[in-house]
Amino acid sequence: xxxxxxxxxxxxxxxxxxxxxxxxxxxxxxxxxxxxxxxxxxxxxxxxxxxxxxxxxxxxxxxxxxxxxxxxxxxxxxxxxxxxxxxxxxxxxxxxxxxxxxxxxxxxxxxxxxxxxxxxxxxxxxxxxxxxxxxxxxxxxxxxxxxxxxxxxxxxxxxxxxxxxxxxxxxxxxxxxxxxxxxxxxxxxxxxxxxxxxxxxxxxxxxxxxxxxxxxxxxxxxxxxxxxxxxxxxxxxxxxxxxxxxxxxxxxxxxxxxx
Numbered sequence: 001x002x003x004x005x006x007x008x009x010x011x012x013x014x015x016x017x018x019x020x021x022x023x024x025x026x027x028x029x030x031x032x033x034x035x036x037x038x039x040x041x042x043x044x045x046x047x048x049x050x051x052x053x054x055x056x057x058x059x060x061x062x063x064x065x066x067x068x069x070x071x072x073x074x075x076x077x078x079x080x081x082x083x084x085x086x087x088x089x090x091x092x093x094x095x096x097x098x099x100x101x102x103x104x105x106x107x108x109x110x111x112x113x114x115x116x117x118x119x120x121x122x123x124x125x126x127x128x129x130x131x132x133x134x135x136x137x138x139x140x141x142x143x144x145x146x147x148x149x150x151x152x153x154x155x156x157x158x159x160x161x162x163x164x165x166x167x168x169x170x171x172x173x174x175x176x177x178x179x180x181x182x183x184x185x186x187x188x189x190x191x192x193x194x195x196x197x198x199x200x201x202x203x204x205x206x207x208x209x210x211x212x213x214x215x216x217x218x219x220x221x222x223x224x225x226x227x228x229x230x231x232x233x234x235x236x237x238x239x240x241x242x243x244x245x246x247x248x249x250x251x252x253x254x255x256x257x258x259x
Contacts, residue, residue: 004077007033007051010238011072011080011122013059013115014087016040019137019182019234022227023084026235028052035072038087059087059114065121073125082133082238083122085115085159091149093206094199104151111155116162119177123170130174135237136163137230138179140253146209149202160249167247176246178237182230183213183253213256225254 010027014020015036021043027034028049036042036054046052053075057064072080088111091103119134126132141148142156159179166177230252236242237250251257 004079005033007031007076008081009033009035009072009076009079010082010084011035011037011068011118012084012086013037013118015046015054016042018086019227019230020084020086021046022231023086023234024052026228026231027238030235030239032082033076035068035075037068059118060109062117064114065118068118069121069125078125079129080122080125080132082135083119084234084238085118085134085136086234087114088137088155091152092198093149093203094151095202096150098199098202099150107151108155108158111152112158112162115159119162119166123166123175126175127170127173132175133238133242134163134166134175134177135234136160136177136179137234138163138181138249140181140183140213140251140256142179142181142249143257144209146206148206149199163249164247171246176243178242178245178247179249180230180233180237181249181251181253181257183251183256184210184225209259212259213253 010032012020012024012027012034015024016038020038024034024036024046028051033051036052037057039056039058041047041056042054047054055068055071057068089107091107094103115136122134136159138160139156141153142160145153163177163179233250233252237245
C-alpha cells in the first residue's frame with residue numbers, strides 16, 4: 001500500500017477521450033490526483049502527469065471493480081474522495097421491434113451494470129471514511145424516450161435510478177451521489193456503433209427532437225458542445241462546493257431539457 005497522498009483522489013472512467021478526457025484534465029488542473037480507467041490508453045500529455053495513474057480495464061469484466069479500487073489504493077493510499085462514472089457506449093437507435101439481444105446485453109453491461117458494480121465497490125470505501133462523492137454521466141435519454149434507442153434509453157434511465165437510490169441510502173454515511181444529463185457533445189461515442197447498423201426508421205422519428213438541439217450552420221450539422229463544459233460541472237459535483245446537492249440530475253444541454 002502506498003503512502004496516502006494529501007491531494008483529493010478521484011477514480012474516473014472513460015479517461016482517454018471525450019468527456020472523460022476533458023474531466024481528467026479539469027481535475028488535474030484543480031489539483032486532484034486521478035486514477036484513470038479506460039480500455040484504450042490515454043494521450044501522452046495526460047499519461048505523463050505525476051498526479052495521474054492509469055489502468056487499462058474492460059469494465060464489463062467481473063473482476064474490474066475490485067481491480068480498479070485496489071489499483072487506486074495501491075497508487076494513492078486508502079482514501080477515495082470521488083468516483084466519476086463517465087465511460088459509456090451508444091446503441092443503434094433501434095426500437096424494441098428491431099432490438100437484438102446481443103446489442104441490448106452489451107449496452108446494458110457497459111452503461112448500467114459496470115458503473116453500478118463499481119459504485120458497489122467504492123461505496124464500501126466511502127462508508128468507512130464517512131465521506132465521498134459519486135457522479136454518474138447519464139444523458140438526456142435518462143429522462144426522455146425520444147432521443148435514442150431502447151437499449152441506451154433503458155441503460156441511462158436505469159443509471160439515473162441507481163443514482164437516486166444511492167443518494168438516499170447512503171446520505172447518512174457522508175456519501176453524495178449525483179448525475180449529469182448531457183446533451184450532444186463532441187465525443188466519439190457514436191463510433192461504438194457502425195452507422196450502417198443504425199435503425200434509420202427509428203432515428204427518423206427522433207430527428208425533430210434532435211433538430212431542436214443541434215445548431216445548423218451553412219447546411220452542416222453541429223457535432224455538439226465542447227466536452228470541457230461538462231467537465232466543469234462534473235468537477236463541481238465532485239467537490240465540496242456542491243455539498244448541498246445529493247440525488248440531483250443536472251442537465252448540461254443548452255436548455256434541451258426544457259422540452
